Amino acid sequence: MDLVILENFLDNASFFVLLLTMLIYWIGTAFPSLTWFPTLGTTGGIIANLLIATLLGARWLEGGYFPLSNLYESLFFLAWGITTTYLIVESMVGISLIGAVTTPIAMAITAFATISLPSDMRVSSPLVPALKSNWLMMHVSVMMLSYSALMVGSVMAIAFLIITRDQDISLRGSSVGTGSYRNSSLKEFPKNHEKEILLNTNDAFITKNNLSPQHLNLADKLDNLSYRIIGLGFPLLTIGIIAGAVWANEAWGSYWSWDPKETWALITWLVFAAYLHARITKDWQGRRPAILAAGGFIAVWVCYLGVNLLGNGLHSYGWFL
Structure with a gap:
């Protein structure tokens, strides 16, 4: 008691x-x-x-x-x-x-x-007997940690979208080759590009600027943080899905049964795989990948909570139905 x-x-x-x-x-x-x-x-x-x-x-x-x-x-x-x-x-x-x-x-x-x-x-x-396995800690804990990282990274992307609003944002060089968080110092472009601002030395541009330098610095940091946190959560999600497949085969005799939870885990994986691929694509920087990450935030919640409560699969808690 x-x-x-x-x-x-x-x-x-x-x-x-x-x-x-x-x-x-x-x-x-x-x-x-x-x-x-x-x-x-x-x-x-x-x-x-x-x-x-x-x-x-x-x-x-x-x-x-x-x-x-x-x-x-x-x-x-x-x-x-x-x-x-x-x-x-x-x-x-x-x-x-x-x-x-x-x-x-x-x-x-x-x-x-x-x-x-x-x-x-x-x-x-x-x-229950199916949960009496070492896979409980190995699979579920990794999946939950991946959800945590992906949610935080996605929220950073949503904050980036809110701060930049309807601005035409292009942050080239923010994904690969930087090696660390970028210095957030700003300097003005030459006068013939007076509506553009160069961020540091990584060829990162923000065009059609109507934001203050402070907001530009913050947007740049949030964009970079979002990418790096999601880059941590995605491998965890991959490992968790693989571990879950092995556990499913041990418990139910099949690696993959297209259970609602498994289906949405795959959808979530594809959304964030598309985001990470977009970040290394030259013409896909700034707002468009951030929109993908924002969609990933919804996908994680559907995968974690939606199918658990509303679905009828092997992973369902069955509270509503």
């Missing part, structure tokens, strides 16, 4: 800390003069991450297996993965906007898990 009380406290506390952290990030973004707000937001993100990790650890001790056997546990694991990813990226590049656009997603996930799920879906229960 004490463990149940602890879990209830941890899931509610993680939600409220993420809600407060989101508001702090938003205030810090709206009022840049409040220079200590980003640090406070990062602190809140770390606290929320530790609360979720403690909750998952308690579930692990309670059930005796890796806490990814039901929707409640996987939602909190996803929220933990998202907060971990954004905190690492934020510490590397120092852009508080990452937390401002990412924490609402983690907060919404914890709210859904804490408030909306029926109580019987939150209870830790013995594993």
